[in-house]
Amino acid sequence: MSFFTIIKYDYLQRTRSYAFLITLCISVAIAYTFVPEPNANYSTIRIADYIGEYNSAWIGYVTAIMTSLFLSLIGFYLVNSGIKTDIETKVGQIVASTRVKNFSYLLAKTLSNFLVLLTILGIIFIMSVLLFFLHNEGNTFEIFQFIKPYILIPIPTLFFIAVLAVIFEVFFGKYTIIQNVGFFFLFSLLMLPNRYSEKNFSLDILGSKMVMSQMEEQVRQIADIKKAKKTSIGYVIGNVKKAKKFQFNGVVFTSSFVISRFIWGLLGLIMLFITSMFFHRFNVKEKISIKKDPVIIHSSSIIKDIRFSFAIKPSINFSIYPLIKTELLLLIRKGKKWLWLFNGLGMVLLTFLPLQISHQFVLPILWFFQVSRLSEITTKEITNKAHFFTFASYKPISRLLVSQIGAGILLVLFLALPLLIRELLNVNFFSFVSILLGAVFLVFFAALLGIATKGKKLFEVLFFMITYANINGIPFVDYFGALTHTNMYLSKLSLLVFTLAVFTFTIRKHQLKRS
Amino acid sequence: MKLEIQNVSKKYSGNKYGLKDFSITLKKGILGLLGPNGAGKSTLLKMIATVSKPTEGAIILNKNNIVKDANYMRKQIGFLPQDFGVYPNLNAYEFLKYMAALKGIGGKDITTRITQLLENLNLIDAAKKPIGSYSGGMKQRVGIAQALLNNPKVLIFDEPTVGLDPEERVRFRNLITDLANDCIVILSSHIVSDIDTIADEVAVLKNGVLLLKGQQEDVINKVRNNIFEVSIPKDNYNSFKNNYLIVSTTRKSGNLTVRYITNNPIENSVKQEANLEDAYLYLTKTM
Numbered sequence: 001m002s003f004f005t006i007i008k009y010d011y012l013q014r015t016r017s018y019a020f021l022i023t024l025c026i027s028v029a030i031a032y033t034f035v036p037e038p039n040a041n042y043s044t045i046r047i048a049d050y051i052g053e054y055n056s057a058w059i060g061y062v063t064a065i066m067t068s069l070f071l072s073l074i075g076f077y078l079v080n081s082g083i084k085t086d087i088e089t090k091v092g093q094i095v096a097s098t099r100v101k102n103f104s105y106l107l108a109k110t111l112s113n114f115l116v117l118l119t120i121l122g123i124i125f126i127m128s129v130l131l132f133f134l135h136n137e138g139n140t141f142e143i144f145q146f147i148k149p150y151i152l153i154p155i156p157t158l159f160f161i162a163v164l165a166v167i168f169e170v171f172f173g174k175y176t177i178i179q180n181v182g183f184f185f186l187f188s189l190l191m192l193p194n195r196y197s198e199k200n201f202s203l204d205i206l207g208s209k210m211v212m213s214q215m216e217e218q219v220r221q222i223a224d225i226k227k228a229k230k231t232s233i234g235y236v237i238g239n240v241k242k243a244k245k246f247q248f249n250g251v252v253f254t255s256s257f258v259i260s261r262f263i264w265g266l267l268g269l270i271m272l273f274i275t276s277m278f279f280h281r282f283n284v285k286e287k288i289s290i291k292k293d294p295v296i297i298h299s300s301s302i303i304k305d306i307r308f309s310f311a312i313k314p315s316i317n318f319s320i321y322p323l324i325k326t327e328l329l330l331l332i333r334k335g336k337k338w339l340w341l342f343n344g345l346g347m348v349l350l351t352f353l354p355l356q357i358s359h360q361f362v363l364p365i366l367w368f369f370q371v372s373r374l375s376e377i378t379t380k381e382i383t384n385k386a387h388f389f390t391f392a393s394y395k396p397i398s399r400l401l402v403s404q405i406g407a408g409i410l411l412v413l414f415l416a417l418p419l420l421i422r423e424l425l426n427v428n429f430f431s432f433v434s435i436l437l438g439a440v441f442l443v444f445f446a447a448l449l450g451i452a453t454k455g456k457k458l459f460e461v462l463f464f465m466i467t468y469a470n471i472n473g474i475p476f477v478d479y480f481g482a483l484t485h486t487n488m489y490l491s492k493l494s495l496l497v498f499t500l501a502v503f504t505f506t507i508r509k510h511q512l513k514r515s
Numbered sequence: 516m517k518l519e520i521q522n523v524s525k526k527y528s529g530n531k532y533g534l535k536d537f538s539i540t541l542k543k544g545i546l547g548l549l550g551p552n553g554a555g556k557s558t559l560l561k562m563i564a565t566v567s568k569p570t571e572g573a574i575i576l577n578k579n580n581i582v583k584d585a586n587y588m589r590k591q592i593g594f595l596p597q598d599f600g601v602y603p604n605l606n607a608y609e610f611l612k613y614m615a616a617l618k619g620i621g622g623k624d625i626t627t628r629i630t631q632l633l634e635n636l637n638l639i640d641a642a643k644k645p646i647g648s649y650s651g652g653m654k655q656r657v658g659i660a661q662a663l664l665n666n667p668k669v670l671i672f673d674e675p676t677v678g679l680d681p682e683e684r685v686r687f688r689n690l691i692t693d694l695a696n697d698c699i700v701i702l703s704s705h706i707v708s709d710i711d712t713i714a715d716e717v718a719v720l721k722n723g724v725l726l727l728k729g730q731q732e733d734v735i736n737k738v739r740n741n742i743f744e745v746s747i748p749k750d751n752y753n754s755f756k757n758n759y760l761i762v763s764t765t766r767k768s769g770n771l772t773v774r775y776i777t778n779n780p781i782e783n784s785v786k787q788e789a790n791l792e793d794a795y796l797y798l799t800k801t802m
Contacts, residue, residue, distance in 0.1 A: 314620040314622070317619065326609060334604070384602055384603070
């Protein structure tokens, strides 16, 4: 009974938030793009020059595959703070004093993660059915063509992601950066293409390769081409060439594939069981305090009475320099000191790797390393309960918010400094200005999402998606000018930064007025 | 120095009021704000501290409406919230310098002032350690230090003695008395003993409404001549409780000595000197 109670209330606690509502809205918006409109200049799944007729099978399978990719990508970041929340709220200490077993607790957390992801999946599923009716080309509606792929593709994947989120939290709970970046690389690894074979289909946790292989096979039969090359999955922008249509009637899942989906679930449970043997059971503070120097207060000083009559009177000083300094200090001290070695390594790579590689790959990854820092720019006062001081400070917008954003920009630019110098030496002013604007964009983006959602998650998830897209060379999300662009690029980017800045200051001002 | 709170209300969704039509005028000295949990004490203090805005009414400091011009108040206020946090990665010096910058004070003497505050609050030995390693009482003292940083003219303390040990509570009360000569101090608590020894005036709130405000003596007069003590068998306690308003109970050799409030005392009751706690309980339980 208590097991299901933990799941229930953990789920309710996570979903009853403004940030989750925004996440659902964004999920609906993204799901809408899974099946492009007939005149859209992008594609999601395309085999050579072919896409499927917009029938139940095509929409069902395409949205199921896209959901598996999309929710695997962001789902981890949405749910990887269940145990952390229990630590912060001290609920964990109560849990630790109960009879609940480590495995039961971790399984409850996993299932709660899974339910959160299923909720989003449910919304996307409904959206996919709506998309069928929206783009209907006279085909009959077959609900089973929606249900079958959703059950066999995203659901087992999401369960495994839910398990991974818990495992990462147990082993890297104190190292948020390792969690974020570690999953980033793991996901990139999962997305690597490999040969189509029964064995590889079973090893494909995302569950998309088998469907893609059968789609290609069907195209090969009608198009009389030996190999349906240029199969694309994910968003491909600028795909203006009109696609030909083929009749896609769904996929026959082999029994080995179906079994493999269950085995992934079983493997997840086994991994969770092994992890439960290493679970700290909220004995976290003690471990930390051993390392720290104990605070010593001399008992002789305690009896002293408080007298302020002689205290020096303070003088007025409205300079924001001390604020910027402290904000920068807070950003720098976030996380473990040794993790700065990665930043140092990133800066060394920016100095010595070929310019294009430095710009397109190293810079976004190095900036993504700062995700925990940037996501706290405008949220740390809430999470640390210091907002009573900061919101009641003298001119909180023109002094404090400016300092927070200024410190963030300084940090991001400092990390990009080697690249900026190289671009200057190469007289590449376009790239130089793009990186400057990109840094400002990134900080305002983090600040705005932090202010609007009063949390870190949405920024972390979107930043992850953008970085992943950056590395895959998608021009639409290239906010730091790594790819080739038209002359209008800098104007558009400046306008975007300006818009973000206006929204950031306006929403914060509105919040302070409404509080 | 005059702080006027004029017909202030704070309305939440669902037509619920955190504070309703609250008016009070304050001059230099200490106002003790008493009330049970949820009475509206913190709501009122947050509005005075400009953290939150009233739905209706005005808060006037020296003829300036701080609801419209919050920065006027922010320049001269010191606020210790009830449930505040600190940045754990900063040490006390860094945190207080940050707070000083937020308040718009600084200059070359600021470090000296911070040192004096830390010395007075017995934090100097730990001043260079990250605040994340401090005990609850030490964090509370850092909070007190930040409230005093800018030599405030209006000082607001919301449940300030939480986490302080008995000795520190006494020292804190002495500090408040010292400061009140020069500024307006508003001190909220649901612990009457924190207030009765130092407050010049007392205001009692319940369900967002001001029940009474006045000198301590005026408040105590509400129950003067109505406080009694009697010894009763333990078995009679429940029926006694149903008929009288009990202030406190003490066990004595199988019997219970009960202090209670009534106009009509039972036989063998002994009249007692009334105090602020009696008056507070009377007001909050009967009004």
